[in-house]
Amino acid sequence: MIELESYLNGEWKAGTGKKATLKNPATGEAVAETSTSGLDFAAALTYARDVGGPALRAMTFAERGAMLKEMSKALHEVRDELIEASIINAGTTRSDSKFDIDGATGTLAYYAGVGKRLGDRTYLVEGEGEQLTRGARFWGHHLLVPRRGVAVHINAFNFPAWGLAEKAACALLAGVPVVTKPATSTILPAYRLMKTLVDAKILPDGALSFVCGSAGDLVTHLGPQDVLAFTGSGDTGAMLRRMDNVIERSVRINVEADSLNAMVLGEDVEAGSDTYQMFIRHASREITQKTGQKCTATRRVFVPEAIIDRVIEDLGEALSVVTVGNPHLDEVRMGPLSNEQQHRDVRAGMAKLIESGCKVVWGDPEKVELIDADAAKGCFVGPVLLRNDAPGESTLVHELEVFGPVSTIMPYGSLDEAVSLVARGEGGLVASCYCDDKKALGQWILGLAPHSGRVLAGSKKVADQAISPGMVLPSCVHGGPGRAGGGEELGGERGLNFYLQRTSVQGDRALLDRVLDLKA
Numbered sequence: 001m002i003e004l005e006s007y008l009n010g011e012w013k014a015g016t017g018k019k020a021t022l023k024n025p026a027t028g029e030a031v032a033e034t035s036t037s038g039l040d041f042a043a044a045l046t047y048a049r050d051v052g053g054p055a056l057r058a059m060t061f062a063e064r065g066a067m068l069k070e071m072s073k074a075l076h077e078v079r080d081e082l083i084e085a086s087i088i089n090a091g092t093t094r095s096d097s098k099f100d101i102d103g104a105t106g107t108l109a110y111y112a113g114v115g116k117r118l119g120d121r122t123y124l125v126e127g128e129g130e131q132l133t134r135g136a137r138f139w140g141h142h143l144l145v146p147r148r149g150v151a152v153h154i155n156a157f158n159f160p161a162w163g164l165a166e167k168a169a170c171a172l173l174a175g176v177p178v179v180t181k182p183a184t185s186t187i188l189p190a191y192r193l194m195k196t197l198v199d200a201k202i203l204p205d206g207a208l209s210f211v212c213g214s215a216g217d218l219v220t221h222l223g224p225q226d227v228l229a230f231t232g233s234g235d236t237g238a239m240l241r242r243m244d245n246v247i248e249r250s251v252r253i254n255v256e257a258d259s260l261n262a263m264v265l266g267e268d269v270e271a272g273s274d275t276y277q278m279f280i281r282h283a284s285r286e287i288t289q290k291t292g293q294k295c296t297a298t299r300r301v302f303v304p305e306a307i308i309d310r311v312i313e314d315l316g317e318a319l320s321v322v323t324v325g326n327p328h329l330d331e332v333r334m335g336p337l338s339n340e341q342q343h344r345d346v347r348a349g350m351a352k353l354i355e356s357g358c359k360v361v362w363g364d365p366e367k368v369e370l371i372d373a374d375a376a377k378g379c380f381v382g383p384v385l386l387r388n389d390a391p392g393e394s395t396l397v398h399e400l401e402v403f404g405p406v407s408t409i410m411p412y413g414s415l416d417e418a419v420s421l422v423a424r425g426e427g428g429l430v431a432s433c434y435c436d437d438k439k440a441l442g443q444w445i446l447g448l449a450p451h452s453g454r455v456l457a458g459s460k461k462v463a464d465q466a467i468s469p470g471m472v473l474p475s476c477v478h479g480g481p482g483r484a485g486g487g488e489e490l491g492g493e494r495g496l497n498f499y500l501q502r503t504s505v506q507g508d509r510a511l512l513d514r515v516l517d518l519k520a
């Protein structure tokens, strides 16, 4: 059994006491163990602030970008090893593992490009500034400088590699050291990733530390220059927001949480058309990719009442090719859920939705046919499609995120009704609408936007190009209002803002231009 360690104060350290066991969710076998008890997180944060911070701030954006590029390259070289770690610890198929690993290297490479573009500066100035009084000389600028603290990143179990890399890319490029804490149950790929980066000696000492297991008292040591970026369940996010030091010391916090993402099929779309086929393809992918364990996966599907039976038939047909079983095999399209708790939660969640009035119209919540796997040992469920004919009168279907390969299909009568049904989710990461009627498409986009961090507009001209709505791109913001946590990450250069202090500077325009090096 491998014993994993944390990387703190520039060295690998094992915790003491009771260890958490990481399992292979396809077989139930133990693959590694880890503990963080006894580790001094206060000292680790101080080390990151005092050693990693100055080293990063001394680098220009271009130099930090070059560092991210090296990180991306080093990880790409061990891609197969990372994929294997993901398969055995997260239960992801090769394709789903690649989604996580390539997402990590791709995001680092993307931010390497942002760093190159920002060039030989160590801070940013927004826009041209403004004249502040009648005289033309007294001028105001907005400066963005790296915070002097540390960024603590706490991530969910479903994207061990991408979650670590997407947050680290923005913080490191901004010039802020990181202490990253992936979820314990699927930490093996993140551990391998961290080992690779440490061995490659790409980062300055103290720039990236790694907590391998429970967070312990980590967050209690954060102060006014520090930031906390959290991804996970709404309950944990709310608990972190309520922590005394987070409130009293104004620790900047970003929360990415649960989401009941929705897809809507426009009234104008004919069954069988290109736009319709794209909708079916996207829905099927969103239900089954990563066994439905994506924060951006579609949980609610709204379709015009007149076409609901046809959609169920076509979506069922698309789902019928999804084979389930041993994630090592190429012929398997969907692996198990990532851990035993997830398995229990997904089954309990489906039972609650069914009890609340949803009917099973495709799949079986109790059993699934498996390829080369034992249902008694692994955390398997098959894709399940539910139907709810009274979404206006139902509550649970808009509230309960079942974090697995499960979606509920529901009818709507009008565009306004559909928008208000989507809004019942109280804030999502992504909503997608499929529509070719220009006027209606505008109404969909503007209706869905206040409730979603991202809107995908699927129409015939992009039917063969559009990515499915669950895919997060580094160039577009990720996050959403309300239940989704109210946070925002990525979005190109915007992703750096969380780590930078925006300060307005007022003074003599010519002097500021010189001092801030604005004429360069």
Ligand code: NAP
Residues within 6 Å of the ligand: 154, 155, 156, 157, 158, 159, 181, 182, 183, 184, 185, 213, 214, 215, 216, 219, 231, 232, 233, 234, 235, 236, 237, 255, 256, 257, 258, 259, 294, 295, 401, 403, 429, 479, 484, 485
């Ligand atoms: P979780 O149970 O809230 O755990 C998330 C992270 O928080 C883990 O690293 C966990 O560590 C840590 N944690 C738990 N208690 C903590 C505490 N008291 N102090 C500090 N850290 C603590 O969520 P999950 O089960 O991993 O993830 C599933 C949820 O995440 C789903 O609801 C999904 O929608 C959401 N999610 C959202 C996004 C997004 O971008 N919006 C992305 C992915 C997932 P341990 O593992 O060590 O307990």
